[in-house]
Amino acid sequence: xxxxxxTLSKQKAPFQPIEPNRIKMYVCGVTVYDLCHIGxxxxxxSFDVITRYLRARGWDVTYVRNITDVDDKIxxxxxxxxxxxxxxTDRMIVAMHQDEASLSVLRPDIEPRATAFIxxxxxxxxxxxxxxxxxxxxxxxxxxxxxxxxxYGKLTNRNIDDMRAGARVEVNxxxxxPMDFVLWKSAKEGEVSWTSPWGEGRPGWHxxxxxMSKCCLGDSFDIHGGGPDLPFPHHENEIAQSEAANGCSxxxxxxxxxxxxxxxxxxxxxxxNFFTIRDVLQxxxxxxxxxxxxxxxxxxxxxxxxxxxxxxxxxxxxxxxxLRGVAIAADEGELGAQYEARFFEAMDDDFxxxxxxxxxxxxxxxxxxxxxxxxxxxxxxxxxxxRLGGIIGLLQQxxxxxxxxxxxxxxxxxxxIEALIVQRAEAKKARDFAESDRIRDELASxxxxxxxxxxxxxxxxES
RNA sequence: GGCUGGAUGGCAGAGUGGUCAUGCAGCGGACUGCAACUCCGUUAACGCCGGUUCGAUUCCGACUCCAGCCUCCA
Numbered sequence: 001x002x003x004x005x006x007t008l009s010k011q012k013a014p015f016q017p018i019e020p021n022r023i024k025m026y027v028c029g030v031t032v033y034d035l036c037h038i039g040x041x042x043x044x045x046s047f048d049v050i051t052r053y054l055r056a057r058g059w060d061v062t063y064v065r066n067i068t069d070v071d072d073k074i075x076x077x078x079x080x081x082x083x084x085x086x087x088x089t090d091r092m093i094v095a096m097h098q099d100e101a102s103l104s105v106l107r108p109d110i111e112p113r114a115t116a117f118i119x120x121x122x123x124x125x126x127x128x129x130x131x132x133x134x135x136x137x138x139x140x141x142x143x144x145x146x147x148x149x150x151x152y153g154k155l156t157n158r159n160i161d162d163m164r165a166g167a168r169v170e171v172n173x174x175x176x177x178p179m180d181f182v183l184w185k186s187a188k189e190g191e192v193s194w195t196s197p198w199g200e201g202r203p204g205w206h207x208x209x210x211x212m213s214k215c216c217l218g219d220s221f222d223i224h225g226g227g228p229d230l231p232f233p234h235h236e237n238e239i240a241q242s243e244a245a246n247g248c249s250x251x252x253x254x255x256x257x258x259x260x261x262x263x264x265x266x267x268x269x270x271x272x273n274f275f276t277i278r279d280v281l282q283x284x285x286x287x288x289x290x291x292x293x294x295x296x297x298x299x300x301x302x303x304x305x306x307x308x309x310x311x312x313x314x315x316x317x318x319x320x321x322x323l324r325g326v327a328i329a330a331d332e333g334e335l336g337a338q339y340e341a342r343f344f345e346a347m348d349d350d351f352x353x354x355x356x357x358x359x360x361x362x363x364x365x366x367x368x369x370x371x372x373x374x375x376x377x378x379x380x381x382x383x384x385x386x387r388l389g390g391i392i393g394l395l396q397q398x399x400x401x402x403x404x405x406x407x408x409x410x411x412x413x414x415x416x417i418e419a420l421i422v423q424r425a426e427a428k429k430a431r432d433f434a435e436s437d438r439i440r441d442e443l444a445s446x447x448x449x450x451x452x453x454x455x456x457x458x459x460x461x462e463s
Numbered sequence: 464g465g466c467u468g469g470a471u472g473g474c475a476g477a478g479u480g481g482u483c484a485u486g487c488a489g490c491g492g493a494c495u496g497c498a499a500c501u502c503c504g505u506u507a508a509c510g511c512c513g514g515u516u517c518g519a520u521u522c523c524g525a526c527u528c529c530a531g532c533c534u535c536c537a
Contacts, residue, residue, distance in 0.1 A: 227537025358485040
């Protein structure tokens, strides 16, 4: 039985989809005004693992992840760049898709863009006005009347009085109350805009998700997910909008990924301490980065550092060293079901990937023993390992290719390495160990590590 | 100040009322011409103070510290 932690109820609960065998999931995606950083990558990888696992468990998952392609930051950045908002967002979306592909993140089933749903957004705002949950102000903005919605604050445990006392909300004379938030924003001169009953304007930040989730999944659906900074105000406001407009419960359960930190501080745009996915992939292998992001529980904070990436690299090398040279059996035999049960048990506990990894490492130990003993079980264990690893989106490369890696600039290419290995083999044959060690040291100084076995010498790059 | 999490061995990171996490690193051994890879063995931990209990790292309470949200941010 799968249990998932719900941000709203603040506990793990047995998961039960609304429709049997069908799961509808909406995850808040990226506002595309800049390149994705590793924090975005974490949300992508986390929900990718979750989706892959739900599917492996036999559910039919519809995974929707939106793209917010209209907003203040986009308008500002496009202005700075001297390009249109479309030019900017199209470029950033292409880049995002490339980054995802690098990290082996499968594309969501639907990726709605806010600007494609303006009509639906307008009609939802109209509904909210009709029902008294929203009002058009004199300045052309439309605001949500927060006090009118009884459940306001239920996701993040806040009440309106406390927040008003905090008084960090902007003072805006057009609002009835400082807590009210904007649903529709009137356009300033020269800004991208759409025609609406309230004049030229564009959607506020939260309404697009309410509208798009409704269009793609319906009024109620199973899982709503997102990054660590979204519960308030974004998801709180989505609940207020959707439940007021649709007159029914919105998402059944809320999942939020943990933050990526740098030097114990959250990686964020405002702190300017972020690394883009591209930055990171310049230095580390993409699968190593995915391993790093998926080996920690999805809700825990994770520290981005050279050491953690090195750890990830070492762990992944252990997997591929075990798989190297072992044929993948077509039939896993009894072993498959046995390890799968333990792996699923771990994942059923709120997608506990660290526990799942522990099971995978046990397979590695058994696999290494079987390989050493020349047992036929090796191929079966390799097959289980590769299949279960695939649920986390790992271990699908050819082991040799992963371990040998790509030659970086100034490094020996594989032909040169192979040539030196042949020379060394000749030296060894002549029992000229001084020469053979010299060659090995020379390769080691290039980051190439040799491994002798009965079948010959193999090599891999350390990094 | 309000609201969420968290504090586990050298590091990363699960978990449990009394016997094992797991990975990296360390130590001893096997393998090897010597190594690397691998295998076997092994060291070592539960923030602080109380309480419940035969027994608590695990349950309860106080405290300290850390992070996140409360303003745009995944």
